[in-house]
Structure formats: structure tokens, C-alpha cells
Amino acid sequence: MNRHRSMDIADPRYGRGSPDSAPAARSRCPDSQAAAAALPAESAPVSAPVSIVVPTFREAAGLRALVERVQGALSGYGSEWELLLVDDDSCDGSEEVVAELGRCAPVRLHVRREPPRDLSLSVLLGIRLARFDRVVVMDADLSHPPERIPDLLGALDTGAELVLGSRYVPGASLDRGWSRSRRLSSRLATALAQPLVTCADPLSGFFAADRRLLPVPERLRPLGYKIALELMVRGRLRTTEVPIVFHDRHIGSSKMSWRTLLAYLRQLARLYRFHLAGGWHQAPTRRGRHRPVRR
Numbered sequence: 001m002n003r004h005r006s007m008d009i010a011d012p013r014y015g016r017g018s019p020d021s022a023p024a025a026r027s028r029c030p031d032s033q034a035a036a037a038a039l040p041a042e043s044a045p046v047s048a049p050v051s052i053v054v055p056t057f058r059e060a061a062g063l064r065a066l067v068e069r070v071q072g073a074l075s076g077y078g079s080e081w082e083l084l085l086v087d088d089d090s091c092d093g094s095e096e097v098v099a100e101l102g103r104c105a106p107v108r109l110h111v112r113r114e115p116p117r118d119l120s121l122s123v124l125l126g127i128r129l130a131r132f133d134r135v136v137v138m139d140a141d142l143s144h145p146p147e148r149i150p151d152l153l154g155a156l157d158t159g160a161e162l163v164l165g166s167r168y169v170p171g172a173s174l175d176r177g178w179s180r181s182r183r184l185s186s187r188l189a190t191a192l193a194q195p196l197v198t199c200a201d202p203l204s205g206f207f208a209a210d211r212r213l214l215p216v217p218e219r220l221r222p223l224g225y226k227i228a229l230e231l232m233v234r235g236r237l238r239t240t241e242v243p244i245v246f247h248d249r250h251i252g253s254s255k256m257s258w259r260t261l262l263a264y265l266r267q268l269a270r271l272y273r274f275h276l277a278g279g280w281h282q283a284p285t286r287r288g289r290h291r292p293v294r295r
């Protein structure tokens with residue numbers, strides 16, 4: 001029985017902005033040219049098609065803003081793109097919102113119905129279902145600025161296997177609204193993972209990769225919030241970081257809880273065991289890399 005439901009309403013023509021495509025819908029589309037013009041020069045478009053994968057749970061209220069910002073950031077992009085939302089059966093109207101937004105943007109929603117509800121499992125499923133090999137993963141609440149997507153993709157072109165949108169490298173900053181305790185707990189959680197990696201922000205949920213270079217899902221134990229950490233440690237990926245300005249969420253509510261904190265500690269324990277045992281004892285082979293779904 002297929003327990004997933006996919007509402008594929010993407011139309012690749014929208015990504016190219018063909019003047020003949022969906023004229024009625026275009027009149028409701030946001031004016032993304034202005035946002036594109038505001039991009040810094042170093043955000044010059046690169047040309048491989050890209051799928052933006054966003055895990056969502058009860059984010060209906062913020063989806064319009066997300067789609068508008070992503071569309072603005074990628075309006076000058078030199079190739080096709082799509083925005084794939086992987087939703088954990090929110091039942092909050094997300095499907096209707098995406099159906100409406102899909103009239104003027106290449107956005108689609110995949111509803112996951114298989115328990116457990118989980119961010120990392122949703123991300124991995126999204127990576128598998130993505131139309132394109134090049135993927136960017138980000139949160140739905142606009143904590144991760146979509147305007148940095150071209151910079152992440154640019155860094156991928158320089159040979160990195162994983163590019164993190166980083167809060168903790170020079171040039172990056174955190175929302176002023178973040179309380180001291182939030183900053184401290186983020187720093188502490190980051191410090192706990194630091195011996196496993198060589199980057200400054202291993203807990204970032206904003207990253208770009210080519211899925212053909214990622215470890216296959218069978219090599220991961222992905223439950224929890226920190227999928228980039230899992231990929232980096234088990235895949236031994238060559239990682240680089242791009243500074244971002246990290247914003248606090250303004251719409252919707254946090255899904256962080258004690259449950260996610262415990263899941264993180266369990267994930268850390270597994271990764272330390274893996275690391276101390278010497279990893280996979282051999283360099284990852286092509287057969288150990290990610291296999292996209294056949295279409």
C-alpha cells in the first residue's frame with residue numbers, strides 16, 4: 001500500500017518564465033525581478049538545475065512568503081529549479097496553499113504518512129524524490145535566507161561535496177532576537193558535535209549537495225533534526241561553509257522540544273560510536289553513494 005501521497009503540481013515551464021505559460025496565474029505571481037536585481041554580484045547564476053527540498057510540519061501560514069523569497073532568489077538562475085516540500089501530514093491547509101502557489105511557481109508538495117514523524121526522514125525522502133541531482137535543503141520558516149542559495153550552489157561548483165549555510169563563520173550573524181539562553185544552547189549543542197567534524201556549524205539545516213555523492217540512506221541512522229551532521233560524519237564529505245544571517249522565525253511555531261533534544265543526544269552517541277570504531281573501515285565506494293529513485 002502506498003502510504004505517501006504526492007501532489008505534483010510543478011510545471012517546469014514556470015521555472016523558465018515563458019511568456020506563453022499560465023498567463024492568468026502569472027498576474028498573481030510576486031514580482032521577483034526586484035529581488036533578483038538586489039542580489040550581490042557574486043551571486044551570479046550557475047547553470048545546473050536544482051531542487052530545493054524543504055521539510056515542513058504545520059507551516060501553512062508561512063509557505064507563501066517562503067515561495068516568494070525562493071522565487072525571487074532564483075529568478076535569475078540560469079537553469080530549471082523546483083521547490084519540493086515534504087510535509088509530515090500537517091492537516092493545516094498546506095495542500096491547498098501549495099495548490100494555489102503552484103499556479104505561478106514550480107512548487108510541489110509531497111505528503112508523508114508513514115510514521116514516525118521526523119525531520120531527517122523527510123529530508124532524505126525529499127532528496128530521493130527530487131527531480132534534480134543538485135539539491136539544497138532548508139527550513140520553511142525563513143531562518144535560512146533563500147537569497148544565499150546561489151552562493152551555496154556556487155561553492156558546490158568549486159568541488160565541495162557539501163556546502164553549509166553557516167551561522168558561525170566570519171561574516172555570519174545570528175538574529176538579534178535570539179535570547180542569550182538560545183544562543184548558549186546552540187553553542188553548546190554545536191560544541192558537542194565539533195570533534196566529529198571540521199566545520200564551524202555542523203548543526204546547520206541549510207545545505208547544498210549533489211545527491212550522487214551522498215551516502216545511501218541504508219548507511220545512515222537519520223532519526224532527528226540534524227541530518228547534515230549525519231551525512232558529514234558517515235559520508236566523510238568534503239565540506240565548505242558560506243556565511244549566512246540567521247533569522248528567528250516570525251510565522252508559525254517551533255517544533256523543537258525535549259523529544260528533539262533527546263533525539264540529538266542519541267544521534268550524537270551513535271555517531272561517536274561510529275567515529276571511534278573507525279567509520280566504515282574503507283573509503284566509500286560509488287555503490288555506497290545515494291541512488292535517486294527511478295522515474
Ligand SMILES: Nc1nc2c(ncn2[C@@H]2O[C@H](COP(=O)(O)OP(=O)(O)OP(=O)(O)O)[C@@H](O)[C@H]2O)c(=O)[nH]1
Nearest residue numbers: 055056057086088117118119122139140254255256
Ligand atoms: N516533515 C517534517 N518537518 C519538520 C518536522 N519537525 C520540524 N520540521 C520542519 O523542519 C524545519 C525546522 O523546524 P523548526 O521548528 O523551525 O525548528 P528550529 O529551527 O530548530 O526551531 P525554531 O526556528 O525556533 O522554530 C521547519 O521547516 C519545520 O517545519 C517533522 O517532524 N517533519
Ligand SMILES: [Mg+2]
Nearest residue numbers: 139141143249
Ligand atoms: Mg526554525
